[in-house]
Amino acid sequence: MSKVDQRAQRASNEWRTPGFGHGAGLVAGREVSTKLRSKAFLITTGLLMLAVLASVILSSVLSGTASGPTKVAVVGAASSVVTEPSGLEAVPADDLAAAEQLLRDEEVDAIVAPTDAVEGAGLTAASPGSPDASAAGLDVTVIGFDQAPGSVASALSIQPATAILEPAAADPLLAYFVAFGFGIVFFFAALTFGGTIAASVVEEKQTRIVEILLSTVSARQLLTGKVLGNSVLAFGQIIAIAALAILGLAVTGQRILLGGLGPSVLWFVAFFIVGFIMLAALFAATAATVSRSEDVGGVTTPVTMLVMIPYFLIIFFNDNPTVLTIMSYVPFSAPVGMPVRVFLEQAEWWEPILSLVILAATAALAVLVGERVYRNSLLRTGARVPFLQALRG
Known part of the structure; x- marks a missing residue:
């Protein structure tokens, strides 16, 4: 067999039996x-x-659908951060306990309160607020019932801390x-x-x-x-x-x-x-x-x-x-x-x-x-x- 035929045979064998x-x-x-x-x-x-x-x-559409402005209970000086353009309706509360009762009765969707009052009540923030907000004297916390009130927090003119009354797994x-x-x-x-x-x-x-x-x-x-x-x-x-x-x-x-x-x-x-x-x-x-x-x-x-x-x-x-x-x-x-x-x-x-x-x-x-x-x-x-x-x- 010539060298040409040998190379052709070798190439044919390689083609018929490729590696794994x-x-x-x-x-x-x-x-x-x-x-x-x-x-x-x-x-x-x-x-x-x-x-x-x-x-x-x-x-997204269903979560954003609402019949009117979102009601939030405001405590003390925290009312200054809830403005009309934010789409939130402020419901004044005498103190944090009264605001918590409004939230438990489902009369409001969240609470906006000064952070020192929240910490004094023993609630721990679920997420920290913006340092700029604290520096400006607007240190507030937004409180939800069983879920983080993200929509309310994002509607404010500052980035507040958030807290939850009764955390739910999901x-x-x-x-x-x-x-x-x-x-x-x-x-x-x-x-x-x-x-x-x-x-x-x-x-x-x-x-x-x-x-x-x-x-x-x-x-x-x-x-x-x-x-x-x-x-x-x-x-x-x-x-x-x-x-x-x-x-x-x-x-x-x-x-x-x-x-x-x-x-x-x-x-x-x-x-x-x-x-x-x-x-x-x-x-x-x-x-x-x-x-x-x-x-x-x-x-x-x-x-x-x-x-x-x-x-x-x-x-x-x-x-x-x-x-x-x-x-x-x-x-x-x-x-x-x-x-x-x-x-x-x-x-x-x-x-x-x-x-x-x-x-x-x-x-x-x-x-x-x-x-x-x-x-x-x-x-x-x-x-x-x-x-x-x-x-x-």
């Missing part, structure tokens, strides 16, 4: 490019983004919407991209394309590429949703909510990354056991239920600390349960870390089992391959 990373990257790139060319995917993503933006704007309605948001995003993304992986696996088996693919890449490379490609798309969608929600909250002035959501959103992204890889491997493995697209729904039902159960649990039991604690340590519900507990400040600092370690270990086991089932079932056509038989090989 290169082969998985080729498959992942194919998955991403195919999905990005899909009009259905682009339209669905656009509608989801619009829904997120609309919900942020709607929450607004129940806000907690519900946060739990619902985490639940629906995880549910939607996992089912959408998990279903895409399952459909792709069966389509390749049904059309015999998988036999051509396996002549170039291994089954492990093919599975890894599918999981990575769809994971990139899912992560990109989640990050885009988070960025849009944060931008919307900042533009609409909901900075208090933005500050409270920050840590829980970061934990949600971390848990979602690991949890989705686990579910993607299971979707691909179960789909590989059948050869017809009509059978995909039946074999992927158990995995679909693992996604649906946390969604319904978080909807109906978001105010139950016991259920949330259990959910935060069960791998299939931890991506929703633990971020909600972080938002509600029910979790110790070490709990999200421990839960994430448990989820990562479970994901690694799921990937190993899924890869074995996928590899042993991929070239079997005809009747459904029993799961245990595929696992034994």
